[in-house]
Amino acid sequence: MKPIKNFIHHLNLNKVFLLMVLPGALWFLFFSYIPMFGAVIAFKDYRIGRDGFLASLMQSEWVGFKNFEYLFSTNDAYIITRNTILYNVVFIILGLVCAVAMAIILSEIVNKRLAKVYQTGMFLPHFLSWVIVGYFTFSFLSVDKGVLNQFLVWIGQDPVSWYSESKYWPYILVFLNLWKGIGYSSVVYLAAIVGIDKTYYEAAMIDGANKWQQIRHITIPSISTLMTILTLLAVGRIFYADFGLFYQIPRDSGPLYSVTNVIDTYVYRGLKVTGDISMSTAAGLYQSFVGFILVMTSNWIVRKFNKENALF
Template identity: 70%
Template sequence: MAGSFFRRFNRNKVLLLMVLPGAVWFLCFSYLPLVGTIAAFKEYRFSRHGFWYSLIHSKNVGWDNFKFLFNTDAALTITRNTLLYNIAFIVLGLVCSVALAILLSELANKKLAKLYQTGMFLPYFLSWVIVGYFAFSFLSMDRGLLNHILGYFGVDSMQWYSDPTYWPYILIFVYLWKSIGYSSVVYLASILGIDKSLYEAAMIDGASKLQQVRNITLPLLKPIIIIMTLLAVGKIFYADFGLFYQVPRDSGTLYSVTNVIDTYVYRGLKTTGEIGMSTAAGLYQSVVGFVLVMVSNYVVRKLDKDSALF
């Protein structure tokens, strides 16, 4: 048995070495921190003896840390905002990413297609701090470009950071602008892998571009669309902290439409310093995400076994 293991190891050592950095990363940042979830059930108090000593000897408080999320007036608001925004991100992100990938794949000039792809991919690498300043340059009351345009047409300047009316649309637009280029790469790679003879046969039969997309591209993209959607569903209770904190500039008058679980926990942690509370929130999000992925995958497997994630 041992000899067989070492033979297999020696035969695949190059591949195993390639996997090693990723495996170490997951071990250090995904698996070892799981021990820290104990803090969700403790009144964590850091002492001079170090993190682990403090974690073990802190007072057990049961489910009290979870009550912070559910026993406040903001509980319904932050849950509603987190869910509705993520549903919008999943649906609109999917539609826009697939549409963009199809458009890029249809460009005859491949050098131009690469230029467009690079331009739309670039925002993904910008931090939310920079994106927040970009948004401020458009929405500033005094020097914002958007208010200057409105003034040109005789419309009074708007105090964008004091009026929550338009912020759901602003946040969705900013999210799509930043992420759509990255998301479309996966679908574009899948489209480029489709057998070209299928399109050639469709053209001989007189199919239009729209018919080719509807009858060839989209059906063959269905498995990857389902997988990406299932992975996104697992994070439906997570919110992009930078988007909801940096872009609205932490404006208190916008909390009704910008306050989500992550920003709420951050403000609570900053105010009270309760590490147990923030750990409880993270554990709650992870458990709900896990359950949603399992349920969604079960439904998909019942409808189409080959399209399921596992």
């Protein structure tokens, strides 16, 4: 009985804090943990029936790994896997560098009101949906009325059929991803930089350190733990692609599939055409499993060098 009494005592002591985390805990319970039971669909030939989800699930035929075989037996398996991984690697590296650089620049602006204006302007694209950004992009890249093509004609160049030329799109997608996400990412690093003890910089200035030396030896080491943790979390989603970026921005253009088709868009198109829920569930389970392995491996590597920077 004593352990139970101790447990109840701790609940009473921390009831205010537990109530604060309750909404978040319920969100994870209903949208992250309970849906995990649906992962069994990946191993069944699931067919929706009139008797409801559970009855249909129990009546569906068990097919083992056939859904995974279908996912990887297609000729597009290499392309979608390559695109998903390479794009995310570029997003992680450039996103980290640009977000940290922008946070440092904002922290060095003397006029704080002006810094807030810049920060707000950078943060605004994060709230725009990819559908809206897709229309903005189309206004620039449209063959007939696009701003870029009109400019090319004005300087005597031939217009470019942007939605048929795949060679330009890796750069367009990387640029738009950075433009939309850098403001949100930099806020986290900016908050960490603001929390650094100012006496470190005062001591460095007394020793004759210039601004670059202060950034190199004080700012970056002080936020290195946060950089490592966020990078580890990003590595865990390296097999997930931003569906809106790769579907809405290229406007589902067939000639661009070689550079814009990723796992998420491929599964969506397959589900839309065939209605195969089992195959899409298999793809989602595959992404989650690989992401878990990558997080555990990356965390293990980080612990070998510095335990304080690891997630756990």
